[in-house]
Amino acid sequence: MNDEQFDLTIIGGGTTGLYTAFYAGMRDMKTKVIEYQPGLGGKVSFFYPEKKIYDVGGFPGVSGEELVSNVEKQALSVEPTIVTREKISSIEKLDDGSFLLTSGCGGRHYSKTIIIASGLGTFDMEPIQLPGSNLYQSNIHCTIQKIKQYEGKKAAVLSDSRVGVDWALALEGVAAEVYLINHGTEFKAVYEHDIDKLEASTVNVYRETNAVEMKGSDNKLSELVLDSGKRLEVNDLLVYQGLKIEKGKYEKWGITTEKGRIPVGEDMSTNIDGIFAAGDAAIYPHKTMLIASGFSEAMTAVNSAKQAIDPKAKSQVYSTVIYKHS
Ligand SMILES: Cc1cc2nc3c(=O)[nH]c(=O)nc-3n(C[C@H](O)[C@H](O)[C@H](O)COP(=O)(O)OP(=O)(O)OC[C@H]3O[C@@H](n4cnc5c(N)ncnc54)[C@H](O)[C@@H]3O)c2cc1C
Structure with a gap:
């Protein structure tokens, strides 16, 4: 001891x-x-x-x-x-x-x-539970931490709140592609000017959409499957579903x-x-x-x-x- x-x-x-x-x-x-x-x-x-x-x-x-x-x-x-x-x-x-x-x-x-x-x-962040999520833990993040790690990567953000909008805007210009996926129609507690920025940005926003599966190989995430059937090429997934x-x-x-x-x-x-x-x-x-x-x-x-x-x-x-x- x-x-x-x-x-x-x-x-x-x-x-x-x-x-x-x-x-x-x-x-x-x-x-x-x-x-x-x-x-x-x-x-x-x-x-x-x-x-x-x-x-x-x-x-x-x-x-x-x-x-x-x-x-x-x-x-x-x-x-x-x-x-x-x-x-x-x-x-x-x-x-x-x-x-x-x-x-x-x-x-x-x-x-x-x-x-x-x-x-x-x-x-603590609420953990994500999607088929495949246990395999790709190293590509799932609950905060941005070091923004440089997203340089040149394709990143998806799952969130229905202001936090997700902030993350997507911060990643724009750093990541090669940014997807923001909201299961609802609106973002909670968001500032109007941030929605304007989002609309003017290159972030791909999906509303009324759920992610349903994560796919990849060798414990590396490469695809996120949406409930529409669409498959997004993704290296990293940021999730904010509350605290x-x-x-x-x-x-x-x-x-x-x-x-x-x-x-x-x-x-x-x-x-x-x-x-x-x-x-x-x-x-x-x-x-x-x-x-x-x-x-x-x-x-x-x-x-x-x-x-x-x-x-x-x-x-x-x-x-x-x-x-x-x-
Ligand atoms: C969205 C937001 C924006 C903000 N913007 C600004 C700003 O622009 N400028 C500004 O000056 N301030 C800002 N603030 C306020 C600022 O973030 C806080 O005042 C500051 O972070 C407080 O620091 P702290 O170290 O006292 O507490 P915290 O940052 O909360 O750190 C406390 C730490 O203690 C740990 N801990 C708790 N309990 C235990 C335990 N039992 N055992 C071991 N570890 C434990 C926690 O895990 C945590 O890491 C903002 C706050 C928020 C939420």
């Missing part, structure tokens, strides 16, 4: 969790990040990797994918331990005031302090919540000494649910965790020191 103790364990490897890990490195804290998804980046990677983000300081416009890649690089520069595919299910306070975090799959993690950066909880969201079970961890979020003090403290929260998981008056707020809260939470371990530690540090006291 690995019972190595960390100074800080961060629950969640979204943009907030990753930046928290970086700043903890700046404070010389031995840090671990635990993320449920196989990849990092949280909501940004999951929902809008292809979209441009305009409101993060220093970036006049950056794609979600690029932002996550930069935050991840920044975090990795301080060499935190990163554990993925683990969902923290309980937190126990030990006699010495430190914590034991456990996950459903048997993971045990010891830590002096914790920062909860788990957003509103975990999310299963499991809200954070913070109360089970003994943490006070307010409408599913964690009320925090000015130092990002929760009701439990040694546990702090940052990013979308945290709530306080006039809170903005934005990426940059998570970054700022991360710094405060780390500084508080540092002082919880060592009350004499400085309240903050600068990344660039231009003079030194003798």
Whole structure:
């Protein structure tokens, strides 16, 4: 059993969790990040990797994918331990005031302090069930993730929502051919101007159409069969059929919540000494649910965790020191 103790364990490897890990490195804290998804980046990677983000300081416009890649690089520069595919299910306070975090799959993690950066909880895409789908799992995607992987490919998007329209428009100009297949007549929650863009685009839109079978060979998808009998030549299939969201079970961890979020003090403290929260998981008056707020809260939470371990530690540090006291 690995019972190595960390100074800080961060629950969640979204943009907030990753930046928290970086700043903890700046404070010389031995840090671990635990993320449920196989990849990092949280909501940004999951929902809008292809979209441009305009409101993060220093970036006049950056794609979600690029932002996550930069935050991840920044975090990795301080060499935190990163554990993925683990969902923290309980937190126990030990006699010495430190914590034991456990996950459903048997993971045990010891830590002096914790920062909860788990957003509103975990999310999973509804899986697709079509004849043949079990054979072509590597060609079925539930988010765009890295748009370059579609270069020159033929991609089909199965969706009746705005997410599908966004994906199809993002793939246009990257993929060789894009198909958007909606079993209904309309797209849900879509902006009028995106429908205009879709109509002006080269995306092949099929309404009132279902995909009924996937075909290929050697576990490589090559064809999607529609209920009209039409066969589309396709290399990759993106599917958005809704989400299963499991809200954070913070109360089970003994943490006070307010409408599913964690009320925090000015130092990002929760009701439990040694546990702090940052990013979308945290709530306080006039809170903005934005990426940059998570970054700022991360710094405060780390500084508080540092002082919880060592009350004499400085309240903050600068990344660039231009003079030194003798
Ligand atoms: C469609 C959309 C567009 C947006 N556009 C913008 C924008 O333009 N600009 C902007 O600043 N903000 C935008 N936001 C808001 C922004 O995405 C969020 O504020 C930000 O992603 C929050 O980051 P986070 O790391 O706090 O949480 P999340 O990104 O939600 O990350 C939390 C992570 O914790 C993991 N996790 C949860 N529970 C556990 C557990 N028990 N164990 C292990 N891991 C766990 C989750 O899997 C997830 O990866 C947008 C949000 C949406 C939905």
